[in-house]
Amino acid sequence: DVKVTQSSRYLVKRTGEKVFLECVQDMDHENMFWYRQDPGLGLRLIYFSYDVKMKEKGDIPEGYSVSREKKERFSLILESASTNQTSMYLCASSLVQSNQPQHFGDGTRLSIL
Amino acid sequence: ILNVEQSPQSLHVQEGDSTNFTCSFPSSNFYALHWYRWETAKSPEALFVMTLNGDEKKKGRISATLNTKEGYSYLYIKGSQPEDSATYLCAFITGTASKLTFGTGTRLQVTL
Numbered sequence: 001d002v003k004v005t006q007s008s009r010y011l012v013k014r015t016g017e018k019v020f021l022e023c024v025q026d027m028d029h030e031n032m033f034w035y036r037q038d039p040g041l042g043l044r045l046i047y048f049s050y051d052v053k054m055k056e057k058g059d060i061p062e063g064y065s066v067s068r069e070k071k072e073r074f075s076l077i078l079e080s081a082s083t084n085q086t087s088m089y090l091c092a093s094s095l096v097q098s099n100q101p102q103h104f105g106d107g108t109r110l111s112i113l
Numbered sequence: 114i115l116n117v118e119q120s121p122q123s124l125h126v127q128e129g130d131s132t133n134f135t136c137s138f139p140s141s142n143f144y145a146l147h148w149y150r151w152e153t154a155k156s157p158e159a160l161f162v163m164t165l166n167g168d169e170k171k172k173g174r175i176s177a178t179l180n181t182k183e184g185y186s187y188l189y190i191k192g193s194q195p196e197d198s199a200t201y202l203c204a205f206i207t208g209t210a211s212k213l214t215f216g217t218g219t220r221l222q223v224t225l
Binding site for chain 2: 004031033035040041042043044045048050056058059090092094096097098099100101102103104105106107
């Protein structure tokens with residue numbers, strides 16, 4: 001079974017802090033994704049990566065950056081956390097073909113105070 | 114941003130009832146349609162990936178159909194059970210490197 005592991009289930013940070021969310025997958029998937037989930041808005045794509053050191057902006061990249069130095073690890077960085085970034089963050093991975101499902105981590109509920 | 118619409122937003126049924134939900138998506142430049150089940154306190158789990166017009170997929174009591182020409186997919190649950198309670202998400206790919214656009218989901222609650 002594919003395992004996607006996110007480093008924290010719950011995280012509380014302060015406004016202005018630099019925040020790192022880590023995601024690791026164990027199935028050698030090419031694609032990795034970061035989403036955020038907010039009530040009434042569905043899952044929205046922040047960034048995705050289709051290979052090591054490759055990244056593409058999703059629908060809401062502002063205020064975020066990502067890093068993919070190794071194939072199995074995809075990090076989401078909040079450069080200077082703000083209260084409107086309080087949300088549930090989900091990481092996912094998949095094989096490169098569009099007919100392959102995405103496999104999700106358990107999510108990180110991030111609160112910015 | 115492409116729009117994926119799901120209806121209804123929420124649904125409350127009794128154990129044993131059959132139910133269905135709708136996912137509407139842009140019919141142009143279609144690549145694939147995904148269905149996921151997301152139970153509370155768990156991660157979203159893939160149910161189906163559908164790529165061809167007229168596709169029908171089945172997994173136990175759950176099945177799905179796809180009409181790419183008119184841009185909709187139906188998810189059916191036969192004989193709902195309490196363990197079917199979850200949010201059901203559909204997502205659409207336009208072909209850009211597996212980038213999914215999700216609907217807001219249908220929240221199903223099944224009671225005894």
